[in-house]
Amino acid sequence: MKKRILAWGAASLLLASSLAACGPKATTETEKKAESGKASEAASEKAEGASEDEALKADLKLYTYPIGKWGDSASVDSLLQNFNAKYPDIHVTVEYLDYQSGDDQVNTAIEGNAAPDLIMEGPERLVANWGAKGLMVDLADLFEDDAAKDIYSNVVEACKSSEGKYYEYPLAMIAHCMAINKTAFENADALQYLDLDNHTWTTENFFKAVKALHDKGQENVAAVYCGGQGGDQGTRALVNNLYGGKFTNKEHTEYAVDSSENAQALEELVKAEGINFDPALVGGDEITLFRNGTLAMSLCWNSAQQNNKDNGEAGKTNNGDEIIPMLFPAKDGKAELCGGIWGFGIFDNGDENKVKAAKAFIRFMANDAEQAKLSVQTTGFFPVHKDLTDVYEGTENAETMKLFTEKFMPSFGDYYQVTPGWATARTEWWNMLQRIGQGGDVKTELTTFQTNANAAAKA
Incomplete structure (x- = not known):
């Protein structure tokens, strides 16, 4: 078992336009009055509608x-x-x-x-x-x-x-995205594995960076937090992006987690020294550990976190290290973000x-x-x-x-959270991660997840 770590009325306008005469005939006073009456009636109806709304x-x-x-x-x-x-x-x-x-x-x-x-x-x-x-x-x-x-x-x-x-x-x-501690990466000579211009990295370079950080003495590089559903978009995005796995089908009618791509991702995460499956943590706890330097990466990040100043300067850890937001790693470096x-x-x-x-x-x-x-x-x-x-x-x-x-x-991915049985699927996800972190067989646990989640989707 992996080591556990602590813890978005402009109202539409009705345009009245004057119509030019199609021939030399002059417009009569009667016609003028008729047109004026229609325009006044339309304006009155519009004003009445607006005032009725505002008088609610x-x-x-x-x-x-x-x-x-x-x-x-x-x-x-x-x-x-x-x-x-x-x-x-x-x-x-x-x-x-x-x-x-x-x-x-x-x-x-x-x-x-x-x-x-x-x-x-x-x-x-x-x-x-x-x-x-x-x-x-x-x-x-x-x-x-x-x-x-x-x-x-x-x-x-x-x-x-x-x-x-x-x-x-x-x-x-x-x-949603992830983030890294720039100082920790610099100290481990791991910035070489990041495309900092595009804030992307490949799966291969992600694991190289994890190894470099761990070898440098960073015992807890990243946490696969699984104490509940809080922040679970991060763990889902990591697993799905590493080798191109999916969470649901395109139609959003059933769950598709039980795949060779997702199995490979989970197996590699289990093997990687410095990546710890922690049932005591949810996303908020993981962010705290990232900000205080315990972790070198966060899987639970976005613009709001980058702008957060609760513990000091925005974009910095508690002790002033620069935080670099990153897309999740993918084989071709092109991640789909939750x-x-x-x-x-x-x-x-x-x-x-x-x-x-x-x-x-x-x-x-x-x-x-x-x-x-x-x-x-x-x-x-x-x-x-x-x-x-x-x-x-x-x-x-x-x-x-x-x-x-x-x-x-631009990397905003498929919004699959509308799939039926979503509440059950979220619970099954973090429970599955817990069992895998405790030594459970990855393929068996993926099958269990999919069976239970799809039963809820069809209920």
């Missing part, structure tokens, strides 16, 4: 997971002040969830007929879980707005169920007025040209709107966000 009255409850500073009450209060400046009679109270007990809190509220009106999280929960159970409102009309036309197509697809219903309206996205998509869903609580108010909230937060920038900034991630640019221009994080936009976001 409702008390809404929003549940939000800790998506960047959407988990910080002061930051969210500022966003709500902007919303109430336009919609003074829609009152939103917020309950802040965490990833340890958040799902249980939501499920308990559902069982008690007290589900929130709005919820902010990703498609794996809003679409594949609560949406699949018929608990969510179809948001197809939001995607028909002109303001939704520039949302990345793969993001739109991730927000749609297999029945064609849209249970999430997206705000922000990210591609992505995160976050946005809003509406629980179907049978109150049409509240649904209208909730949709007004979503349109404001995610589509209003100026507000959407602030909403995305609050996540610390990237906009799902192609045309929403320069979100971080002029901020202290501009350089880092430019780096991630150019080098990491």
Whole structure:
């Protein structure tokens, strides 16, 4: 057994254009009045629609997971002040969830007929879980707005169920990656194994770097953390990318982990000195160990982590070593990164007025040209709107966000988290890693994972 280590409303415009006469006939006063009347009627209808929307009255409850500073009450209060400046009679109270007990809190509220009106999280929960159970409102009309036309197509697809219903309206996205301690790599002469211009490396060079670091005395180079689902996108991305394995089929109907590619990846990770399977750690614990120098690599990284200043200067470890974000290693150096998509869903609580108010909230937060920038900034991630640019221009994080936009976001891979049985598959994954780390046969454990995960997918 491997050694255990401690621990994202621009409203559409109705254009009225004057029609030039097709012949020499002059326009009569009657015709002028008729045209003027039509234009006035159209303008009146438009104004009435807008005022009706802004005159909505409702008390809404929003549940939000800790998506960047959407988990910080002061930051969210500022966003709500902007919303109430336009919609003074829609009152939103917020309950802040965490990833340890958040799902249980939501499920308990559902069982008690007290589900929130709005919820902010990703498609794996809003679409594949609560949406699949018929608990969510179809948001197809939001995607028909002109303001939704520039949302990345793969993001739109991730927000749609297999029945064609849209249970999430997206705000922000990210591609998760890994990171290395530059000083540790320099000391072990391991920077030679990285393409620092592109932030990539091959599978062969990854293992060479691990060996060099271990030989230099870095006992714990990297941790395959498997104490729970927290940060599991990192371990999934590492295993799948090393030799080109997949987690699900392309149709997102079943799990495809039991493959020779994934088996080879796990076998090599088990053999590599300096890589330790640790059942005491989840992603957050691993980040702590990376920041304090215990680990030379983190598998649980993204732009938000790179910008984090909780323990000192952004982009540095606790003792000031430079942190270099990296794509995961792949045979050809071209990794596919696990992505995160976050946005809003509406629980179907049978109150049409509240649904209208909730949709007004979503349109404001995610589509209003100026507000959407602030909403995305609050996540610390990237906009799902192609045309929403320069979100971080002029901020202290501009350089880092430019780096991630150019080098990491283009590698955003398949969003397979909408596969049925996802919650079970996540649990089966970290349990499988634990058993492998304790000496379990890799092929046997992959088969067990796939059998159990696919049973849940078909249930």
